[in-house]
Amino acid sequence: MSDRLEPDGAVGPEEEVVRLLVARLVLEGSPRSAGEDEQHIRTLAAAEEELPPIIVHQATMRVIDGAHRVRAARLRGEQVISARYFRGSALDAFVLGVRANVGHGLPLLLKDRLAAAERIVGTHPQWSDRMIATSSGVSARTVGEMRRRMSGKEYSGTRVGRDGRARPVDAARRRSLASDLLTENPGLSLRQVAEVAGLSPETVRAVRNRLLYGKQPAPRPAGTAPRAPTGGPVGQEELLRRLAADPAVRQSDAGRFLLRALRAQTMGGAEWQRIVDRVPPHCAALVEQAARESARLWTDVAVRVARKSATAD
Known part of the structure; x- marks a missing residue:
């Protein structure tokens, strides 16, 4: 990490960590309608370790991600702070700030x-x-x-x-048209069908392959869960029972690890409350951060599994 102070107009690579004067940073345009959380600022200020680098829009010096860390640094009386530059547009900077505050730290309301x-x-x-x-x-x-x-x-x-x-916005309709053309005119080339349907020849090839295997022209959108085998919602215990009954899951190391990890999440609300009540006050911030990170990781796992299921559909 560089210990130098960045002069005005300096441009560093986005992955490089630099040291910026806290007084130069602009704290405005945050997606948080209520502003920063004072308790979170005090918690960060009390932490002994150095806080992660903030992200700063190089063109305006506006803090994209890390307003709480900047205010904590001011509360500590620090003059400089670790940062990474973002060199895109102001509009893209806002998107980056939202994405960062959704994924870690104090989540957006x-x-x-x-x-x-x-x-x-x-x-x-x-x-x-x-x-x-x-x-x-x-x-x-x-x-x-x-x-x-x-x-x-x-x-x-x-x-x-x-x-x-x-x-294309209407990709599903175009795939359906390509499917009809391939079914009614099997002698057409991929390029001919692609030209009529407004798709690439590669996409038409994928549609043709799906038809050969008896599948729909388009896969299920990523993130869309398959329908449950029963008509109503399935509880966590029942889901785990079904998974444990599947030989493909219980007879593999990865499957058994997955079952153990999922079972650890099945405690009821009263059991979790007893655990929360016994968290030492001085560890509350660390437990909160660890819980939020675990939630983010499980959400990421769910998205990846849904994407895999959609691809295999």
Whole structure:
């Protein structure tokens, strides 16, 4: 890490950690409608270890992620703070700030995440619902409803997904058209079908392969859970029973580890409350941070499994 102070106008690579004067930093434009949490600031200020680097918009010196850490540094009387530069646009800086505050630290309130999602729909209409949802911490369905409510904000043509690839908004309809063409005219080439349906030849090839295996033209959207085998919701105990009964799960090391990890989460609310009541006050902040990180990791696991299921559909 560099110990030098960055002169005005200096540009460092985004991965480089630099030392910035706290007095130069701008704290405004936060997605938090209620501002910073004073108790969280005092907790950070009392920590003995150095806090993680903040993220600063290089063009404006506005703090994108780390306002609580900056205020904690001021409370400590520190003159400099570790930081990383972001050199993108102001609009992208806001998105980065929202994404960072959804993923770690003190999470954004639901109303702030909804407000951020609505703003991103307006500033990044070319992004897919799922990409905006991932950035703002709301569901893709909620983002889709926002688009329909915001007159003049709907974006036609293509949208950019989380993988950076641009896809047609009506991709499902185009895949369905390609499926019909392949079924009714098996002699057509991939390129001919692609030209009529408005898809790439590679996508048409994927549609054809899915038809050969008796599948639908398009896979289930990532993050969409398959229907439960029964008509109603299934409890955690029943889900674990079904998993444990599956030989593919219980007869592998990874499967057994997964079952043990899931069983550790099945305690009732009263049992968890007894544990919470016995957390030493001086450890509360650490336990809170560890619990939030565990929740984030399990959410990430759920998203990855859903994505895998959608790909295999």
